[in-house]
Amino acid sequence: MNFCMNMLREFSLGKVCIEQADLSKPETIPATLVGIHTIIDCATGRPEEPIRKVDWEGKVALKQCAKAMGIQKYIFFFIHNCDKHPEVPLMDCTEKFLQDSGLNHIIIRLCGFMQGLIGQYAVSILEENSVWGTDAATRIAYMDTQDIARLTFIALRNEEINGKLLTFAGPRAWTTQEVITLCERLARQDANVTIVPVSVLRLTGQVTRFFEWTNDVADRLTFAEVLTSDIVFSVPMNETYKLLGVDVKDVVTLEKYLQDYFTNILKKLKDLKAQSKQTDIYF
Missing domain, CATH: 3.40.50.720 (NAD(P)-binding Rossmann-like Domain)
Incomplete structure (x- = not known):
């Protein structure tokens, strides 16, 4: 599908x-x-x-x-x-x-998903590929999708929330560079960062508007421009946690999420390397 x-x-x-x-x-x-x-x-x-x-x-x-x-x-x-x-x-x-x-x-x-950062930054850094970013100062309060699902089911079962508009945000808003720096520290290696100026996205979006067959591309670039503008994608969550009966201590931070990811991946890579050495056959 x-x-x-x-x-x-x-x-x-x-x-x-x-x-x-x-x-x-x-x-x-x-x-x-x-x-x-x-x-x-x-x-x-x-x-x-x-x-x-x-x-x-x-x-x-x-x-x-x-x-x-x-x-x-x-x-x-x-x-x-x-x-x-x-x-x-x-x-x-x-x-x-x-x-x-x-x-x-x-x-x-x-506001944003922590899981999306794995493919966007973490994997690229580990594989020594280019990490793409912009020169915007956008800050995003990423949230674990597991927490989003948990809060959603709590809201679903609370009849007092019917008809309401809620915003879910992580504990802290991060810039792209802050996320990359955190990944570099946890991966114990530097990232190969390629910066795309927001002005380039804006110009590309304007050019694609001239052609009917590129209208969808223009629409997506306009959306991308919003995500890379100098704004903060975050909201205070105290009232929402209170409404849903959730303790902020139970919400995963980005540091904890990425630390768990890199710890598990680096351990698996170490184990695979050890296993490959054990199975080497020399003639």
Whole structure:
């Protein structure tokens, strides 16, 4: 599947089943909603897919089906500060469509995922490949997806949160350079950093607007420009933790997450190296 939406089917024994539907084919949606209690919508199109076909047409079809079939709760994930960037296509209209739909819903805005940093920085540093960054001073409060899932299920079961808009953010906001420096220290090696000026992203986005076949590229570059602007993707979480009954000490920090990752990877690499030496055969 190009992209999927997850729906929870709760059985009498407390089991949960995950159903999948392709948003690029709205006609496949209704059958997957039969017997569904809750929709957790965190789907988006892949880079090679048309943004509007998935993130607008597909999402509209999903919400309309959910309303028609009496879905009891709709959880929608989106990006922090989406309402402050009307220049980005679809940035504010998808939330508004849900709010106007009449569905019992919760909107959760996210700042950034810790898991995304592994492929973006950690692996590249370990493999001595180029690490790509920008010259922007953007700060992002990354959060472990396991914590996001845990807080989401707590919110889902709290009827007092219905109709609310929550933002989930990690304990601290980090710049790209701070993340790279942390990875370098934990990996015990320097990174090969390539900086792409934000001005280049902006210019490329303007050029691709001239051609119909590159409109999707332009839309994604506009979105990327927001993520690399000099703003902070973070919010105070004290009230949210209190509302959800969560202790801040139970939320994973980026330092702890990356430390665990590098400790495990370096140990595996060391073990593999030791095993390869033990199995060497000399003639």
